[in-house]
Amino acid sequence: MKTAIVLMGGKGERLRPITDKIPKPLVEVCDKPILFWVLKWLALNKIENLIAGVSYKKEKLERYLNEECLHEMNICISEHLVSDGTATATRKAIENCDVLDEDFLLVYCDTITNIPLNDLYLFHLREKKIMNMVILPLRCNFGIVKVKNRRVSSFIEKPVISSVLTNAGIYVFNKKIIQFLTDGNLENSVFPNLATKGMIAAYKYNGFWRTINTQKDKLIFESEFENKDLEDLLT
Numbered sequence: 001m002k003t004a005i006v007l008m009g010g011k012g013e014r015l016r017p018i019t020d021k022i023p024k025p026l027v028e029v030c031d032k033p034i035l036f037w038v039l040k041w042l043a044l045n046k047i048e049n050l051i052a053g054v055s056y057k058k059e060k061l062e063r064y065l066n067e068e069c070l071h072e073m074n075i076c077i078s079e080h081l082v083s084d085g086t087a088t089a090t091r092k093a094i095e096n097c098d099v100l101d102e103d104f105l106l107v108y109c110d111t112i113t114n115i116p117l118n119d120l121y122l123f124h125l126r127e128k129k130i131m132n133m134v135i136l137p138l139r140c141n142f143g144i145v146k147v148k149n150r151r152v153s154s155f156i157e158k159p160v161i162s163s164v165l166t167n168a169g170i171y172v173f174n175k176k177i178i179q180f181l182t183d184g185n186l187e188n189s190v191f192p193n194l195a196t197k198g199m200i201a202a203y204k205y206n207g208f209w210r211t212i213n214t215q216k217d218k219l220i221f222e223s224e225f226e227n228k229d230l231e232d233l234l235t
Contacts, residue, residue: 001121001172002048003101005093006038008109009055009080014214023057025109026064027212029221030230034212035064037112041234042073045117047105049074051097053089055082085185094178101175108169112221113209114234115170120203124172127201131177131194134168135202136209165202168209208233 012024019027025035042050050073054061058079065075076097080089090106093099103124105117115134124132137160144156167187182189194200212218225233 001101001103001105001117002046003051003099004042004047004049004105004107005051005053005078005090005099006042006107006109007053007086007089007093008035008061009053009058009082009084009089010110011056011082012110015212015218018215023054023061026060027218029112029212029218030225033064034112035061035109037230037234038107038109039073040231041113041115042105042107042117044234047073047117049076051076051078051093051099053078053080053093055080055084055089085183085189087181087186087190088183090186091178091181094181099175103172103174106171106173108211110213111169111209111211112230113168113170113205114207115168115205115209120170120172123203124201129201130174130180130199132172132201132203133191134170134205135165136168136205138164138166165204168205169211 008023008025010024012019012027015024015027025038026033028034029037039050050065052061052065052075054077062077065077078089078093078096080092084092086108103121120132120134139158139160143158145152146154146156180190180194184190191200210217210221212221
C-alpha cells in the first residue's frame with residue numbers, strides 16, 4: 001500500500017478544554033502531537049501518499065502538515081463538514097484527492113500503534129474481501145471483580161479480555177468500497193451492511209495499540225511511556 005487516508009476532522013469534545021483551542025490531532029502526548037506519532041508510524045511503513053480528512057480547526061491542521069510535519073509524504077487535504085459522518089468524510093477524501101489505488105489504508109487520527117502494515121496488506125490480499133478490519137482484544141478500563149459464594153474472591157485491575165474483540169479503527173479498503181459509502185458513519189451505516197454480505201475480513205492484532213480520546217487516556221499513556229522511547233516502539 002502506498003496511500004493512507006487519515007480522518008482528523010472531529011471536534012474531540014472529550015478532550016476539552018484542550019480542544020477548545022486546538023484540534024484533537026494536535027493535542028500533545030509525550031511532548032509531540034498525536035498526529036506526529038500517527039505519521040511517524042505511516043512513514044516507517046513506507047506510506048507515500050497522505051490524504052488528510054480535515055474539518056474542525058482545519059487551518060491549524062493544514063499549517064502543521066505543510067510547515068511543521070517532518071515526514072516525507074505527498075499530502076492532499078480533503079475538507080468535509082464537522083457534521084459529516086466518517087463514511088461521508090471517507091467518500092469525500094477519495095473523490096477530492098482522486099484515489100485510484102486498488103487498495104488503501106484508512107485510520108482515525110487518535111490511534112497510536114506499531115501494526116506492521118506490510119503484514120496487514122498481505123493478509124488483505126489473501127482474504128480477497130472488499131475491506132479488512134483490524135481487531136484486537138478488549139482493554140477494559142475498569143477493574144474486574146470475581147465473586148464466589150456471594151463473597152469477593154479476587155480483583156483483576158483493567159485486564160485485557162481476550163474473548164472479547166474490538167474495532168481498532170484501522171482498515172484496508174479495496175477501491176470498490178466507494179459504492180457502499182453512504183452518508184453517516186462507517187460503524188453504523190456501512191460496516192453492518194458489509195458484514196451481512198460477508199465482505200469484511202478480520203485481522204487480529206495482539207501488539208501495541210492505544211487510542212487517545214480523553215484527558216484520562218492522555219495521562220495514562222504519558223505515565224506508561226514516561227521512561228520509554230516511543231519512537232523506538234513504533235519501529
